[in-house]
Amino acid sequence: MPTEIPATGLALRTEITGSGELRLSLVDQPTRAPGPDDVLVRIEAAPINPSDLFLLFGPADLATAVVGGVPERPTLTAKVPERLLASVRGRLDQSLGAGNEGAGVVIAAGENAAHLLGRTVAVLGGAMYAQYVTAPAREVLVLPEGATSAEGASCFVNPLTALSMVECMRLEGHTALVHTAAASNLGQMLNRICLKDGVELVNIVRKPEQVALLRGQGARHVVDSSADTFLADLTAALEETGATIAFDAIGGGKQAGQILACMETAAARKMTTYNRYGSDTFKQVYIYGGLDLGKTEFTRTFGFAWSISGFLLTPFLKRIGPDRGGQLRERVAAELTTTFASHYTADLTLAEALQPANIANYNARRTGEKYLITPHRG
Secondary structure, three states: OOOOOEEEEEEEEEEEEOOOOEEEEEEEEOOOOOOEEEEEEEEEEEEEEEHHHHHHHHOOOEEEEEEEEEEEEEEEEEEEHHHHHHHHHEEEEOOOEEOOOOOOOOOOOOOOHHHHOOEEEEOOOOOOOOEEEEEEHHHHHEOOOOHEEEEEEOOOOOHHHHHHHHHHHHHHOOOOEEEEOOHHHHHHHHHHHHHHHHOOOEEEEEHHHHHHHHHHOOEEEEEOOOOHHHHHHHHHHHHHHHHEEEEEEOEOOOOOHHHHHHHHHHOOOOOOOOOOOOOOOOOOEEOOOOOOOEEEEOOOOOOOOOOEEOOHHHHHHHHHHHHHHHHHHHHHHHOOOOOOOOOOEEEEOOHHHHHHHHHHOOOOOOOOEEEEOOOOOO
16 A cells, blocks of 8 residues: 555546537546545445436547547547537636545545554545545445445445435335336346335336346346337336325426326326326426436326426435435445345446547446446456
């Protein structure tokens, strides 16, 4: 373990200029010495989550990408359509770090955090696509003895989001839930949580092989949106489970509305008297992802007791408070290599993360594929 703090470390930076150009680069970033309550972490692994991609690329047209620099220090530029610049006005001409979460070893610590020296920890807070990150000790999660950085790299965003979905379901009085793009890493995690906790879950996937994948992992209710019988299958699963809350990773298209319509059909089958306003069963769809960035379309065939809104992890954690949030974090640490295990398609160096072929792969957001950046490899 180094006894001196490195003067600098390599970091990935993203900038969108006022003239409409995306600029990605690797820079030597000064290492900030930890204060009394801080730790300095040598980042060994950081995942590329869907939530990281918009900060990395913004609304840039990656078909216009041009690579420059040298192999070990590549740059990438691309054009941002002028009509879309207003959507990122707040970040124009600012060089920003990227990467919501990561994990590594504490190599220096302030006097009040000395007990963490040498421990492998996970960190949340942004700018994790870097070799070194200084963070408040209270914001790191100490990994179980023997756990690797790769195992802990994704222990915040996906695990806490999946746990928060179940927490939100209970908090709002629902008894079962629906999840779309359910064969994703997060979806498989949510399935394991629900099986362990005895919660009914309706998994919506997009391919027959994803049905087989989840059923092989014990999922009881899996419906394929590509099947001709999708709406009937979904309605039957909703009627059986009583699910009245859904978390939608897709965002665009018709699926959010279809879920509400099928929830209404399932509820109406239990009605004993006619109501011209539809069932009085409240139906909620939360959109938390953007796999489809197109318009969200729905036809109002689901009565009046419904809501579609957004869902973000950080505001929800604030809603439940630090004590309950801490309990969720403790569960993640305890079940890191079982319930909350993540699997990666490939790992990339910082330089490899800027290669167009790799960008095309991880920016495709294919269900079940996840990529890891390893800042010190190579």
